[in-house]
Amino acid sequence: MPANLTPQYMEAEEAYKRATTADEKIAAVEEMLRTIPKHKGTEKLQADLRKRLARLRAEGRELRKKGKADPYCVQREGAGQVFVVGPPNSGKSALVGALTNAKVVVAPYPYATPLPVPGMMKFENIQIQLVDCPPISASNCPPALTASMRTGDGVMIVLDASSDSCLDDLDEQLALLRERKVIEDAKRFLIVASKIDLPDAAINADILAEACGEAQLVRVSTTSGHGICELPEIIFAMLGIIRLYPKPPGKEEPDQNSPVTLPAGSTVADLAEAIHRDLPQTMKGAKVWGSTRFGGQLAPREWVLEDGDIVEFRT
Ligand SMILES: Nc1nc2c(ncn2[C@@H]2O[C@H](COP(=O)(O)OP(=O)(O)O)[C@@H](O)[C@H]2O)c(=O)[nH]1
Ligand SMILES: [Mg+2]
Numbered sequence: 001m002p003a004n005l006t007p008q009y010m011e012a013e014e015a016y017k018r019a020t021t022a023d024e025k026i027a028a029v030e031e032m033l034r035t036i037p038k039h040k041g042t043e044k045l046q047a048d049l050r051k052r053l054a055r056l057r058a059e060g061r062e063l064r065k066k067g068k069a070d071p072y073c074v075q076r077e078g079a080g081q082v083f084v085v086g087p088p089n090s091g092k093s094a095l096v097g098a099l100t101n102a103k104v105v106v107a108p109y110p111y112a113t114p115l116p117v118p119g120m121m122k123f124e125n126i127q128i129q130l131v132d133c134p135p136i137s138a139s140n141c142p143p144a145l146t147a148s149m150r151t152g153d154g155v156m157i158v159l160d161a162s163s164d165s166c167l168d169d170l171d172e173q174l175a176l177l178r179e180r181k182v183i184e185d186a187k188r189f190l191i192v193a194s195k196i197d198l199p200d201a202a203i204n205a206d207i208l209a210e211a212c213g214e215a216q217l218v219r220v221s222t223t224s225g226h227g228i229c230e231l232p233e234i235i236f237a238m239l240g241i242i243r244l245y246p247k248p249p250g251k252e253e254p255d256q257n258s259p260v261t262l263p264a265g266s267t268v269a270d271l272a273e274a275i276h277r278d279l280p281q282t283m284k285g286a287k288v289w290g291s292t293r294f295g296g297q298l299a300p301r302e303w304v305l306e307d308g309d310i311v312e313f314r315t
Pocket of ligand 2: 092093094105106112113132133134
């Protein structure tokens with residue numbers, strides 16, 4: 001360990017450890033190089049950092065190239081990204097079209113959706129991204145598509161409940177998504193029985209519901225509108241996120257239109273970190289309205305927040 005590393009350098013190193021994206025890592029290493037004391041004792045470390053920076057930049061270029069070259073890759077937007085998947089003609093595009101602004105193609109023939117199409121769905125004061133996907137089956141499932149799905153926050157499996165094959169379709173979809181590690185034990189997913197307006201669909205949906213076991217099944221029809229209004233809230237609940245409202249001290253009301261969304265179970269410290277990386281260190285305390293017994297009660301950093309909480313940080 002070379003001597004005389006400055007606090008600025010240590011801070012940049014911390015930022016590097018916390019970085020989650022390639023760009024954040026590059027920025028942190030650049031800062032480490034800028035702040036490292038330039039003398040004999042740090043020469044080796046400087047060389048290592050330059051190598052690391054070159055490697056990160058090359059990886060970044062490669063990723064960007066792939067991002068352009070990989071048509072299955074979808075830029076994540078909003079409070080969560082949910083892939084809408086299923087066999088051909090099950091009503092995926094119609095559903096994404098009903099819930100979002102996406103320009104989907106709904107058609108009575110299979111493979112009308114050759115590539116993923118994202119759209120934004122509004123739930124109260126947040127937006128959740130839904131991605132209309134090409135159909136997948138055991139015989140036709142591009143690895144690049146399932147690789148893209150793995151980076152999402154959740155999956156909706158849409159099955160045509162009017163079809164005699166819907167139970168087999170369910171098994172096939174679940175087996176495929178598990179094999180490709182899109183849904184693992186912890187991954188969030190939802191099963192949608194579509195076209196519930198058609199004959200036999202209600203009975204088939206009951207059979208599907210039984211086969212689903214613990215997994216949640218939702219019955220919908222884009223034709224009759226059945227179940228459509230309820231879906232945004234169900235999808236929000238599936239994602240397991242909470243909305244939090246930071247309030248500057250002295251201000252009467254927080255901005256209700258731009259909550260910070262975090263995984264359920266997040267604490268006061270997690271919210272501080274999400275707002276500013278220095279805030280967990282600089283904060284002296286937090287007042288919380290909502291989950292605490294009294295409005296504006298002082299809460300410790302490990303206090304678990306709930307959806308809708310208002311938090312005022314004291315610095
Ligand atoms: N009756 C009925 N038909 C639907 C419904 N949703 C979709 N369809 C029809 O089913 C066909 C396939 O729909 P589409 O959304 O393109 O399926 P995708 O291949 O899964 O994207 C089209 O002819 C749609 O009009 C529904 O809720 N009820
Ligand atoms: Mg489609």
